Amino acid sequence: MKPNQTMLAAAAAMSVLAAGTAGAETYSYASFNAPSHIMVRTLGSGWADQVRETTGGEVDFEIFPGASLMPPLSMLQGVGDGLATAAHLAVPYYASDLPINYVAGELGFANPDYFALAFAYADYIVNDPAAHGEWRAQNVVPMGTISTPNYYYVCKDVVTDMAALQGKKVRSPGGAWGRFTTDVGFVAVSIPYNELFTSMERNAVDCAAMSTADLVSGATVLELVKSGSVLKIPLSPGYNSAHNAINEDVWKSLTDDQRRAILDAIAVGMVRAHVGYEAEVAKAEQAGRDAGMVFIEEMDEEIQAFYDDWNTRNLQIVIDAAKERGLEDPGAVLESMQSYIDKWAGLIDGVARDDEAALTAILKENLFDQIDETAYGMD
Template sequence: MKNFKKICFVLGTLTATSTTAIAANYNANHFFAERHSMVRGPYVEFARRVAEKTNGDVTFQVFTGGSLLPPAASLQGLRDGVAQISYHAGTYTPAELPVANLIGNMAFYNTDPMVMAFASTEFGLTNPAALEEWAKNGVVFGGGYSTSQYFMMCNTTVETLADVKGKRLRMPGGAWTRFAEYIGAVPVSIPSSEMYTGLDTGSLDCAVAAADALDSFSLKDVVTSMNTLAIGNYYAGFEWGYNKAFWRGLSEDNKRVLFDEMAYELAQHRLAFDADVNKAVDAAKSNGMQVYSPDEALVSSLNRFVAEDEKVLIENAKKRGVENPEEILAQFKSIVDRWDALLNSVDRKDVDALAALAKTEIYDRLDLSTYGMK
């Protein structure tokens, strides 16, 4: 296995540093399974269309399920050329991506996943502090994403604030961990791949994640109840990040293809993710899962936490060396509010209309001759 990883590293590095007009196969990395909505369209179909529209100049071999890079190594592996394009969850690298984690922890500011997918994309492509952070890590940011809303999926009844106290909740870290502690629960930080085992063995009482996990991670087999308190949504990091050497070797025409396809999949993915959630919840309910609305005390606790936690975000960002985090958050909120308004002007079930909005309002405004070249 060690030798295999070394071979992957060498091949990836050679590919990244040999980016000429010669057609080549490049590595695309995602740690979710191929059937997940974040992989099916944004990686598998994306790779197919990119190869077709670049006449084979840019052909990605898609590695899924962590088969090329495990979650915590995806940022370094992308930088080092093991992959030329990769998904990365920012929570795994808070020291390397303090700005990305600062805005990622604003998950409770607006819990509309469509708004946050488009807003996080614009921020990552245009904010000076974010761009400096990507460059420092050898990454060219391609586009963002957002999961659907996070709910508590439990192997016991969790309906009220009193029910939550003392429960062991799987949380993705950051603000979610602080919220668990705020309401008297016990946060457990494990990757999504371990949620099933935790619920099955009883080391977890609830998994806090998007409800498509009932199907994509088979949680429906071990979950008996779900609470619909909207505990934010996850968008830290990037859905598409590119190795810097690879990006610089692309022609402007091929970069435009990538931009256009990311704009399309940004929209397509959001609709597919929500469709997967609805399908998974319906199937789990038919299998006996109970769905509870949060009581007033639980809702009030979340609202108080959101109001109080922003100062913690700012303090943590300063400790990690972020300059002017207050200004960065203000800029991010402005972008979020802009997309909240923009998305009211379009049919949010029309993939092509949403993709066109992403193109005109984000990607078409970037200069292909300079973007990602510093």
């Protein structure tokens, strides 16, 4: 049987890892995002560059972007099994394996500050025992989170009101996005992010719930939607992912100094990613306007009334659905996660979102400097 490209890439990655000599190792990092995506540039290659520099080349990561090593749905198991040393693991892909972390990602509609959400989830997966334990049960040590900016509906046609959106096929990440997308009248379609461009090109979807930054980076769909619109219904950011989750066995094999280098580089990369996202959103939206896209900045009265009513009902829907899936106390999960969101919203309140130095200092002082590299993930 002829091996497929994913199998070949995985085998190559394992060979790279095995080829390292004592004191100098090259590991693999997998992402489903394109090389141009800001997540890859900051918390992928940028993070790897800092780790390499800090450790004097003792620890290096080869970056496999664009799902070239394995598809998104396989990455959690892939990291746990050591097929990839580390990866960007987006929890919505692994709801059955990480049910607590999945529910913790349902608070974005009520808390739209994506900086606070990202920093809070990073804190949560380190310090909440139940959430942390789910990752460890997969042989994965969680660390490093990133949130997208708020998602909006980006459509190939001009969609301005409830009537225009009825029946249109929309790529949605699932969870609260999928529920709202269906309830408001769209037809939610579940496809991996890395297939978005092709799906739009082939008219398999009419719209996508996405960050407008992806008009010109990542999925880079601007050429497909330049005659369309952005409907700015403020959907939840996507914040519950461990962007630098690492295989537990590899983590334990590193020295204390190497683990500290990885943690410090994550703190820098997290802030750089979010500051960069702010700039990319502004740039992408201007590019969309220049190309002729229509931006609907405010919801009309009908959509606004629907949105407000839906948002008041959403958390109870989350709780009821989680109980049906077997999660014993989803209310306690939401309460715990909300406490971290409140903490970080307070810590960064009033801090300019382009002040990389100030945000990095806050993130390090209140989280990463408190992580004991001699003990974290070593039990």
